[in-house]
Amino acid sequence: MTIPYQDDADNLTGQVRAACARREPLRIRGSGSKTFYTGPCEGRPLSTLAHTGIVHYEPTELVLTARSGTPLARIEAALAESGQMLGFEPPHFGTGATWGGTVACGLSGPRRPWGGSVRDAVLGCRIVNGRGDVLSFGGEVMKNVAGFDISRLMAGALGTLGLLLEISVKVQPRPECEMTRCFDGSSAEARERMIQWGGSGLPMTAMAWDGRLYLRLSGPEKAVSAAVRRVGGDALVSADAFWSSLREQTHGFFAGAGDLWRLSLPPAASLDGLSGAWLLDWGGAQRWLRAADAGPAEVCAAVQAVGGHARLFRTANPAAERCAPLAPALAGLHRRVRAAFDPEGIFNRGLWQEAF
């Protein structure tokens, strides 16, 4: 397969080196599709948009390597042509989402508990660190324990540890057949069922609740039909549209004003103390809370009490604190880790300041 591409690595590296020399902050920018999530940061923009192309894709190896400015949509299209997909089902949040931004944000869609997260899929990467060194970690093989796993550390680091040039990930075969069943019931009933199904061997790839409970089953046709016979429920006709509305947050739940909190927690945990509008995804392990009655400190504390953590995902208030600060020793370690990659604090200065 020949795919037209453009290698802008030298230019990007040159810009980082120049910024290092001047100790000038840089703001790494793909398409800007997830600014709402990252919040504002300082610096001269450094655009990855000219650094595009799938460098290597071998369907029988289940591995894809692409440059960071490549549109996510193009990567997904190339995979679909070979009957494959990204197991983490990433949200785009806009038409221009880039490969680098996808990995830097580390966000995963409804398939995550079964298909793995972004970091789970990452096998290797090439980065420029804050010293202007171009470095390769990991690779294109499934198992690799040579050296520290710096590639996975890049997932979700929001570009604060370096500029991603290329990222290799493990991809997955698309299931032969997929069906979604839905069920009426309260959130408490839904949670009961999620626990029960979660501990069964059903071939499922998504479980969510928005007032109704949805179960997506995937696999060989025979297996999916057998699973459908076991669970019952009603067929959901436009299932793909439903899961994509959940992933892209175009679902009605996400419309309107009011802070949107993302809670990550053990799937069976109960949060009876918090009220607001709820949507459950990831079989209960990722919950969205809109227009919470409680303040940020209470939301964070309630989720921490059950062993999870909360982040303000969308807010109209740019000055809002987005998460609870890390414990002091952990915060100190974060600062040292950041300095180990970017001693002068060149990349995306200001991001994550609230955390450490």
Place this chain on the structure above:
Amino acid sequence: MSPERCTRGEDREAFLLELRRILPAEALLSDAEDLRPFECDALSAYTVLPWIAVLPATVGQVQAVLRLCHSHGVPVVARGAGTGLSGGALPVADGVLLSLAKFNRILEVDPANRMARVQPGVRNLAISEAAARFGLYYAPDPSSQVACTIGGNVAENSGGVHCLKYGLTVHNVLQVTLLTIEGDLLTLGSLGLDGPGYDLLAVVNGSEGLLGVIVEVVVKLLPLPETARTLLAAFDGIEAAGDAVAGVIGAGLLPAGLEMMDKLTLRATEEFVHAGYPVDAAAIVLCEMDGMAEQVEAEIARARQVLAAHGALEVRESRDEAERRKFWAGRKAAFPAVGRIAADYYCIDGTIPRKRLAQVLGRIGELSEQYGLAVGNVFHAGDGNLHPLILYDASLPGELERAEALGEDILTFCVEVGGTVTGEHGVGVEKLNPMCVQFSAPALRQFHALKEAFDDKGLLNPGKAVPTLARCAEFGHVHVHGGRLRHSELERF
């Protein structure tokens, strides 16, 4: 080196006195005789008697030991069960060997959230045994699972047969509680599916005891599969078997295990366990599917087609659980079986892109002839993770060195075809030189910088996992590949 004095000028008796204040007498070992059991891990070619060994029983005790070592500048090497194959838990002569053996309790199995909270010294298999009554299990299954500990598994990011489908340790650990060398207690990850801040949990997996001492682990549990069935396919060429493996993956199948054995290993294991293997075959492939009965049926049928299309001489299907176990008995006993036919063997651990399997196996055959040492191949074929076993006789002068040189050539070839020098056993002290082949000087510098962020004095497991730049320069000097000097950017002596 005499164990009596620390090279850093620390007085051993004075240090023992301080340790006695924080540890009960039975938790402190200092006689050479008592220290002997800790002098190596499963890579027994390297031995070092530790300066002192401690066996704390509480997190508070570990913390106190680490603080003391930090303030005195004494190195610390953590040890689980000592089954490591790369010398990761090899003691340092001027340091404390910290055994986690007493941390062997399963603190909680939480079936509703499908997780278990365990101490680091809990054996891998014990977790699945405890979870079984809830219909759950812990998926990563290194062959050493009856003995190795979860702390060691996290430190090595261990894998096993199940990892093709269910991931490595890193994919199955939710949270790790870690003590830094300064005695700070850190919680990485969360009980949800991700944690706040940087993904330091990912970094700690596979960090070989260099970043902190793991004192608690929360692992993910999976539902026990309803059914599992295995195919055993025989091939008349090892290359054909390699191609068949790539074919299974290429067909969109994700087996719960996809393993391969060559003729030498096949015959040795058949003699040992009588699994009924077709000993005339040049190689066999074991392919297991698990899940719901209907799913397994569909997938087994598809896999059978693919194996046959790739020229399998014969494909057998396990008829029942007993036969399935029998198919695996040989694979699981392959190492000891080979151990019976050779005086010694040296087990390598490289990973390559799957489609290079046939090419790399061919090259291993050539190298085996060139060095005059037999090599048996048994490996996690689905992951491209090779374990060539080099047969040698340590009592013959020069044979160990020849075996090591052959091993290094194999690993270098793995890197040349786009692979890595270790897929699951870790670098330890064993693969420091091959690391110089795989990584550039700036990348190694970045590893050292990350290590310093956790452990600024470099006291945790010093001399392991990441080679110094000086070592690589020296190694590069003697190691010239194809007339080309690797990493010419390195300063040389």
